[in-house]
Amino acid sequence: MIYVSLISYTPDPERTIATAARVSASPVGATEIKKQLTPQAVDRLLTRLLTSGHLSTFEHASFTFAIEGISRVTSHQLVRHRIASFTQQSQRYVSLKEADYITPATISARPELEAKYHDLARDCHRLYLELLEAGIPAEDARYVLPSAMETRLVMTMNARELLHACSLRLCLRAQWEIVELFELIKAEVEMVAPRLGAELKPKCYRLGYCDEAESCGIFPTAKEVLDEKAKKE
Ligand SMILES: Cc1cc2nc3c(=O)[nH]c(=O)nc-3n(C[C@H](O)[C@H](O)[C@H](O)COP(=O)(O)OP(=O)(O)OC[C@H]3O[C@@H](n4cnc5c(N)ncnc54)[C@H](O)[C@@H]3O)c2cc1C
Numbered sequence: 608m609i610y611v612s613l614i615s616y617t618p619d620p621e622r623t624i625a626t627a628a629r630v631s632a633s634p635v636g637a638t639e640i641k642k643q644l645t646p647q648a649v650d651r652l653l654t655r656l657l658t659s660g661h662l663s664t665f666e667h668a669s670f671t672f673a674i675e676g677i678s679r680v681t682s683h684q685l686v687r688h689r690i691a692s693f694t695q696q697s698q699r700y701v702s703l704k705e706a707d708y709i710t711p712a713t714i715s716a717r718p719e720l721e722a723k724y725h726d727l728a729r730d731c732h733r734l735y736l737e738l739l740e741a742g743i744p745a746e747d748a749r750y751v752l753p754s755a756m757e758t759r760l761v762m763t764m765n766a767r768e769l770l771h772a773c774s775l776r777l778c779l780r781a782q783w784e785i786v787e788l789f790e791l792i793k794a795e796v797e798m799v800a801p802r803l804g805a806e807l808k809p810k811c812y813r814l815g816y817c818d819e820a821e822s823c824g825i826f827p828t829a830k831e832v833l834d835e836k837a838k839k840e
Contacts, residue, residue: 610791612795613672622649624803653803669763670764676759684782688768702745703732704736769792773809
């Protein structure tokens with residue numbers, strides 16, 4: 608099961624973003640602005656920043672998550688987000704004594720295939736342990752482990768990158784495991800920054816249409832929107 612915990616974050620993240628935004632057009636400094644801003648003013652400012660696309664101000668708030676129980680398939684997708692910081696448990700330095708791996712629901716739903724899947728995963732892990740036992744370093748023995756193996760990591764993202772990564776990874780066209788991961792990330796952010804958390808959503812909500820080849824059904828694709836428009840003209 609995926610585990611996500613927000614272990615650290617910029618204190619008062621939404622007020623910090625709003626304060627930074629106000630600095631650009633204020634005769635007083637950030638300390639004074641931060642004190643004066645009411646919750647309503649913070650909310651209004653965040654709305655304005657989001658609708659105007661003044662997103663650099665969101666870089667002033669950062670969030671650090673402990674993430675566990677994801678496969679290496681998903682951690683590989685996750686670390687493609689370059690405007691984030693990652694520290695992942697090393698398979699070079701940590702020997703994996705247990706065969707902890709992810710089983711996709713599509714495979715669990717097929718008992719005849721699931722049995723083969725588990726057999727292979729356990730065989731790989733057994734060979735891994737045998738290699739370690741024979742003195743092969745963990746960094747080399749790990750080559751036999753499947754991408755399904757569980758991993759844990761710490762990830763820090765600023766709020767701008769969270770908006771961007773969620774727009775891609777909460778899209779139901781992304782893979783189920785990374786969608787589940789980002790749903791948990793969103794839930795953690797919502798607890799400390801509800802206004803920001805509510806903005807963590809798939810890109811179609813901002814676009815007003817689906818830019819994928821096939822829509823999941825929430826919004827029509829760009830082509831469907833154009834076809835509909837052409838029909839009306
Ligand atoms: C559904 C889905 C399918 C995918 N399939 C594939 C696939 O088949 N193969 C594959 O290789 N990848 C695939 N990816 C990964 C994808 O190509 C991106 O690498 C990943 O989503 C990171 O997104 P990003 O580059 O926009 O953002 P980030 O790395 O998070 O960066 C954020 C933003 O910063 C800016 N930025 C960052 N670095 C640079 C830079 N060097 N130069 C200019 N601007 C920069 C860009 O505006 C970027 O959007 C897939 C992603 C998704 C969501």
